[in-house]
Amino acid sequence: MGDEPIIELRGVGAHRGGFQILREVSFGLAEGATTVFMGGAGSGKSSLLKAAAGIVVPDEGAVLFRGKDLAKMSRAEELEFHRRSGFVFQDAALWANQSLFDNLALPLRLHEHGLSAAEVARAVARVAELVGYSDELKARPSELSTGERRLIGLARALVLDPELLLMDEPAAYLDETSAERVFEIIASLGARRRSVAIVSGSSDIAHRFADSLGVLKAGRLLAFGSYAEAVRWDDPAIRVVTGRLRARKAPVSGDAALSAWADALTGSLGDGAPSAAAPAPARPPDAEARERGKAAAPPEPTDSGGSDQGGRAADTDEEGR
């Protein structure tokens, strides 16, 4: 696969409800890296993540998964993309008329036809355990607290052990213990070289996990680069968002137990699932992460600010959709 980004946005623009929610957004997510997008409320962070997940269809530009335009995918390719990617919604977005078990089992039933009912049940139980949910899975989402719903939402995104995980404010509404659990999972995904994109207003999350960082304002990607570069960005419009970022002293590390669990889960999904049988490589040290980040990194933002400084040239796909 080389340096090809796992997901790439090229000149993406989108409207909703008469407003432009994304403007000429271009960047690429490096394989196996964790990228954090920051920005104020209404800056287009969630829309960007949804465009990358194929949920929001752009009016301009293109979204590419391993070089293939989502808009030009066949139904089978589209299904494969959704099998290999997971999305964690800010408000959980669980299906209210289905039990928690069915919420977790639906992706398995949809994508893993070879699994028996018992295997589905086992995979569901494992993923619920992973996120730290131990209560009855027969309940409906409305019977859960917001935090519990978010954990189940995370479990649903993880149930197929995706290569690409897109997370919208993963720690919002969670108590400290649950948030720490989520952070361990993110670290574990990073250790297993899963690609993760996180949207968050928290500089703490960026500090802990970001190999690369993007800053959004009014639907425009103001800056995109490695974490080390982000710490040095001095454009005032960007510093408003990244001002609390600080240089790292030590690399973050994954949780071995979680990695072992995830390998077991992957094993239960059979041959069709992305391979995770290989030993989990250690989280690359900061220097290595920086190297990876640079593969998709843009030029350093200048003081002019405001313009699109995405990592890749605004290679707009004029065909639109």
Next chain:
Amino acid sequence: MTLGLWLERIGRTLRERLYGLFYGLGYFFNVLKESILFFKRRQVGFRVLVMQILFTGYEALRISAVLALAIGVAINLIGSSLLAGFGQGKLMYTLLIIVITRELGPLLTAFIVIARSGTAIATELGGMVVAHEIEAYVAVGVNPITYLAAPRVLGVVISMMVLTVYFNVFGLFGSFAVMQLLKPVAFQEYMKNLVEVLTVGDLLLGLVKSLVFGVIISVVSTYRGFAVERSTTEVPVAGIRAVGTSFILCIVADAALTAVLYLG
């Protein structure tokens, strides 16, 4: 405001309307295609289909029966006094067939379905949009048209056709019941007279109408539900719009089908 601004505004409105029209037509054909291919798809919502038939068809049987009986009674009371004055009492059976089987059966059943299921579908889907449940389906690879719209369309169409037959039976039975009070007739004779004037065309027209109305109600209601964008206040509006549009389109379609039959 200058002429240029007026022209720009008119142009923009026209463009938006045209876009809306083509978007709606695209949605209609997409839903129709997915409904036809429903049983061939792997990721189909059989449970959604069964639940839709239960809600739209089974749970509407009682109100449909009451309405049909009342209509049968009314037609008989009005017709018997009116036609007898012209010495055309025998035309009562023709009147019953025309009014109940061809016209009121499908149309009143459509009204019942619009009021119950049209609003329910639009508000349910609208609520799912606001709660991002539709986006969650897309995120895991489920096509919302295949999984949510197609089974609802099929459920409503099947229910509409069954309910129309049911309405006809109860309408004609209500008429028979009131006849027993005014001018008693043996059941066999009543049925014989009805069958004499009943044609295959009458039955087919009623069924074709119920099919068309079912498609209109379900497609309009799912469309209105999916059209909700972000706010919970849009959800009841979607229900109201689903009812209004369905009523108008059903009445227009009824007039068109009747015109085709009588003028064609």
